[in-house]
Amino acid sequence: MSDIQSDHDSEVLIGHTEVISSTSIERIVTGRNTALKQIEALICQLDEISTLTRSIGAKTALDWTMKQDFRCGCWLMEKKETAMKALTCNLDRSIWGDLMKKSGMLSLMDAQARDQWDRNLEGDNIPEINEANILSTFKQLHQSKAEVFERGVINVFKGLSWDYKSNSPCKFGKKIIVEGLVQYDRWGFHFRHGHRRDQLADLDRMLNLLDGKPVPENRNDLSVRLDAHISKQLSSVFNDEYVEIRYYQKGTGHIIFKRPELVEKMNDIIAKHYPGSLPAR
Known part of the structure; x- marks a missing residue:
């Protein structure tokens, strides 16, 4: 570690x-x-x-x-x-x-x-x-700033659904699958706000900070960019700097990480709070 x-x-x-x-x-x-x-x-x-x-x-x-x-x-x-x-x-x-x-x-x-x-x-x-x-x-x-940041990582980690094999209860994998990300009706896809919006914004904040970059303003965080893409109804695949998000009619979203080294840093934080959850590299 x-x-x-x-x-x-x-x-x-x-x-x-x-x-x-x-x-x-x-x-x-x-x-x-x-x-x-x-x-x-x-x-x-x-x-x-x-x-x-x-x-x-x-x-x-x-x-x-x-x-x-x-x-x-x-x-x-x-x-x-x-x-x-x-x-x-x-x-x-x-x-x-x-x-x-x-x-x-x-x-x-x-x-x-x-x-x-x-x-x-x-x-x-x-x-x-x-x-x-x-x-x-x-x-x-x-x-307490480090503790505050780490708690944010843990809260997003704990907020994921464990109903899918790609969502390991011990770490962030290459991909996570979340329920209730979108809804689909005769007019097409719509982004669901609420706690999913907060989770995406928190995830965006963590990835930027771990990459040594400033945090995007809340008017242009990951959830806002995804919402804008979904509203255009052009494609059910959204590509961003750190993630690719694929969403489906049943409401689920597949969040695929593009930067493995940032995922490892998040997993280091998880391992710090849950000793023994990850094998030593």
Whole structure:
């Protein structure tokens, strides 16, 4: 077996080894705090204006600032305590999301890890954006990045169907067969989204990272490219850089790997998590 950790340091995690700089953190925290102070001042000013306009019969800002054809709520029109709590959460949620994207961690996460991160940012208990929280969060994420990537490989591996001989329960083979990849009706083939889409996107991400290449944007990952091909109804065979995918009327898809050395790297990760599952090379 090859050295898994060495592979990760030199290839899989290339471009994702820098911790966010202290200068950037200071600028983000300062900007966030300044914005919140200005928002609070604006709310107080709007409240004063509302008091004035109400006294002259023009109602409050909540009435005369909204479009009459489509009234909707606005936190700036609420009481200061309520508004500041909600607006602070909204700002911090957006900043955390932007930091994750810029750090490169999202590109290492599989669908399960990204979904968990999104859930962590829901609700009203979002960690405050400050220097200590940012440093501790991304230090922990940085230390666990190899584990995060490996879990993505394992999740795709475990998500495969074991109903076919080509799908060994111990490793990725030259070909894997998945059920429910497409559906077929009188109008032809259609790509089925849901968890199969996530699995293809995760597989695409892993193959690119293992090949030392940047991860494709989600608007152009493997599932999007396959969907576009299927929509054209030209051929039931899709060819891409790393895989060939053949799909059939019963809904199954045959995913044939073109780069055996990348399959071996995925199998190294599987062997690390399931010792003894693969024979020594």
